[in-house]
Amino acid sequence: MPDQALELSFEPASDAAVVAQWEALKAAGVPSQADHRSMTNAPHLTLVAAVGIGADVLPVAREAIAPLLPARLGVRGLVLFGQGARVTIAHLIEPEPALAAATARIRELVPSVRHPVWTPHVTLARRVPRRLLPAALDVLDSTEAPADLVCDRLHWWDPAQNLIETIAIG
Template structure:
């Protein structure tokens, strides 16, 4: 079963910039997040992932992160995750210090984080075979990469309940 997650998602122009890169990868016949057909699939930045996120943590996240929205997230370049025959390609992103500190406070409340060290990123493609990495990177190099993304929503994904709930949004 996938983990529960607290994520921030992006306003329409930021969302579109990432989706355009997904679509460029797909048009080239390469793995892409555009191929992921879940109702929850949208460009996002995962803040917390764990087998269970207590509702009290979600309340703290709403109080800590909600007031910071909209939040600008700087895109710093591409990053590869994984090793072996398949890799993930993502944008490495840098939230402003206030948002990063709020995320750290929320993460400290979750005892069993999936990834104890937070590496802020926005995924472009998962499970890319090593032999296709060069082609994928060339496609991404030829697209207009966003320089910043604007987060406008905090959401809580609970795959066990099959729900995704907006916890905080820009009004």
């Protein structure tokens, strides 16, 4: 069963800044999120992903996150995930302390989180062959990286039902 997720999405200027980097990678022949054709593909920050997020978690998430929106997220550089022949490239994100605390509270309510340690990030490219890392880093170095991103909506994503529900708007 695919993961459900609680995600923060971005106001238009922040969204556009991330998409511009996706497109620059794609134009350079590097795999990027721009290659992901799903209608649900958009820049976001995942707060929690799990096989199931109980219905009891959604009201708590709304109550904890909604008052914090819109929230500014500091972009603190690039991070690579993966140990094999392919890696994920992402912006490492530093959320405001109140948002980090609210996220920790929500994550405690979900017993089967996909990643027990939360590493806030915004994905730029997945499945990048290691041989293309120098090209990817050159592209990202030559594009304007945002200093921060502003998130303004909290979504619940249930892929089994093909459902994205906005549960809070800032």
